[in-house]
Amino acid sequence: MADLANRLEIEDLKENLRAVQELLHRHQVVEGLVARQDMPRQDLVEQLVQKQHLAELRGKIERLHPADIAFILESLPLEERLVVWDLVKADRDGEILLEVSDAVRESLIASMDSEELVAAAETLEADEIADLAPDLPEDVIQDVIQSLSLEEREQLRSAMSFAEGSVGALMDFDMVTVREDVTLEAVTRYLRRLDELPGHTDQLFVVDRDQKLKGSLSLARLIVSDLEFEVGTVMIPELISFNPEDKADDAAQAFERYDLVSAPVVDEAGRLVGRLTVDSVVDYIRESSAEQVLAEAGLSEEEDIFAPVWDSFKNRWAWLAVNLVTAFIASRVIGAFEGSIEKLVALAALMPIVAGIGGNSGNQTTTMIVRALALGQLQAHYWRKLLKKELGVALLNGMVWGGLLGVLAWMLYDSKALGAVMTLAMTLNLALAAFMGVAIPYVQQKVGKDPAVGSSVLITACTDSGGFFIFLGLATLILL
């Protein structure tokens, strides 16, 4: 028993979530019963049962980590979400709002009045308030600013001034600084007075009187070193630092590559202005990889899976509209060859194969290149080499799959010429896919656009319209 008490295993955590969900479900069932009996005055027993459930639920929730409560809120439909949200103690509202996804945050904020929102925001630190600010009403923000100290106001202003996706937007202000010329003994005494160090403090930053960064003293080093030494003799003078304007992507790569836990953020003059910690970086990595997956399917933002139909429609319509336009263009390409199809209706059945395989192959090329570009691994003088390789792969694919489909078409429609057209068209469309698969990310990068966005639609548009044109055009020339 004692052994179990001091360990929180991942299964226990999952169990907690299940217990809350179970309680909610029961609560919902009871409410359902009450509603179904359609009584103006609820039965006393049932009222009691329900109150008991809610009390039990409140107890469970109180023992959960804010991130777990956020998780539960995200996995509930709106109505039940608000039941749980009401049970959360007001002083935890702020940290939970920070943890939930944007879509769910909106739904929670909409259920709170100004007073509650101000109270929630006041429990947070300046950099955290800055994260919430875009979702808060203007009057709430003004009230919150009033309640801050001068230093915190300055921090909030600074945190809100950096663009999303910059280091400045991710950094916090919880760094502990020391001077070069004090002894480790003095540092230790200073730290004891702090009582508790900010989370993720693996190192103290050494600064001069102008706040200029001079080096870093890790806690590990502080512990193993002789306390009579001065900070300047044991600190590490070389450390990786960021500028608030640096891209968060670059910072994330640096954290990954150099296995950092925290890193200083300095301004142009070399003054320490903030700190970046691995937990913000992990959150950032997760969020941006999720965004990428969603963007590839044309979901413009993270969708609350229980969002109303209308919200979902708005989140998805732009992508469908773009695809509709490209599909319509492809349809007009076919329309131009209606005469040929009328004469040889087999063309109608075979043409989607040519277009489809081109799209699949082109997307493989583009995916690989976009990834290399995102990692910064594609040097300018290798594009030509890459194009040659991709055209080689396309030719090989054309011979193998085009050849196979050619034989199938020949057997199905008993026409060698039709088979030959099929093989030739597939090879040409695969070559077009390879060329566009390299050219599209190349051009996007040249003109300063993110090659990850929209390249899949563009490549599919080319291989669809191009595939129909190549196949129907060749057939018209050769067969008719």
Next chain:
Amino acid sequence: MADLANRLEIEDLKENLRAVQELLHRHQVVEGLVARQDMPRQDLVEQLVQKQHLAELRGKIERLHPADIAFILESLPLEERLVVWDLVKADRDGEILLEVSDAVRESLIASMDSEELVAAAETLEADEIADLAPDLPEDVIQDVIQSLSLEEREQLRSAMSFAEGSVGALMDFDMVTVREDVTLEAVTRYLRRLDELPGHTDQLFVVDRDQKLKGSLSLARLIVSDLEFEVGTVMIPELISFNPEDKADDAAQAFERYDLVSAPVVDEAGRLVGRLTVDSVVDYIRESSAEQVLAEAGLSEEEDIFAPVWDSFKNRWAWLAVNLVTAFIASRVIGAFEGSIEKLVALAALMPIVAGIGGNSGNQTTTMIVRALALGQLQAHYWRKLLKKELGVALLNGMVWGGLLGVLAWMLYDSKALGAVMTLAMTLNLALAAFMGVAIPYVQQKVGKDPAVGSSVLITACTDSGGFFIFLGLATLILL
């Protein structure tokens, strides 16, 4: 100057990489000149220039972090990659092999003889050797095992016994342990004797004489506490621990949710067997999100962008083959309606629109559900609710886009009936897409398959064949 010397900014790091690439490019140009002149005995001056370049390059490389060298190796074509690899000092080979991607690692290992490989592996720790082991020849592994201490052999055996994607495969053995009944003073003395703490040591693990985990003592707490206290009084008894068999995905979610830097790994009996650190977790998150992106385009593994054509073909063929089969089935569906198309050739031009938009819409539904499933946010009793919502979105989309396309078809072909068929077919195919978009991940999850794999192919297969069938079938019934 002094200010600049103690800061490594992200731009400096990038500059280093550019300098090496520049040198390599020059080196390559010189080699090119030599080769083009086709002289059996190279000109002395050019030989000198080349040697100078190589010496300069070696100097640059020596100053780089192993992760940066790995990055450079990944961004070079094979030939140049091996030039750089030869310049790397042998004692750094091991750590660099750990950092590079699998495809590049294979190419580097292929260029080394057994002796070099054994020497490289011997510079690593047991858990790191386990990461390399799958790529090493059997005789090299045997030689390495011979060189290990008994404890290390046991660690290696343990690390290699856990499946990829488990916590056991990610953990290391660098944990520092202390007993409950010693004073912080004694702990501090003990740590000083260690001289240096292992990387990412933010806490010491408190164990009893049977290695059973009792709690955690963070370095921050050790520093701010009175040294006369015993470990047992200041340690935190509750901490999140993992089992080696736990899924790495769950561990990554826990690290993200609870902002961990390190966590203990304990066996069934509660004994401490290893440690998980945030740097391994970050690497894991990055790798699995990259794999997901690649898998969605049907790239079966991370591709070396400079791989030979044949290697690329092998990496991509399976996906193309699967898509070819589904495209062929769709083609046969069209084939069944050739008589209808012959009578009304407009059908051939319009049918890809119906199929295509269904695929786009179905993929949106599936992407959203797969993400919710991966996060564990979809409870069993909400599937029905979700299906209703998705069918609602499909109906709305059908009215809007189907209606628009219906009007376009009516105007293009001057046939109200054709327009009506278009609208009806699009609405039905969108409803099919919504149904399959929910049903496919639901079934995949029920039968224990990963819903992220293959759902996109399946949904597209349904909406293609289904779309052609619905549109051509309706047209045959209503128009002909």
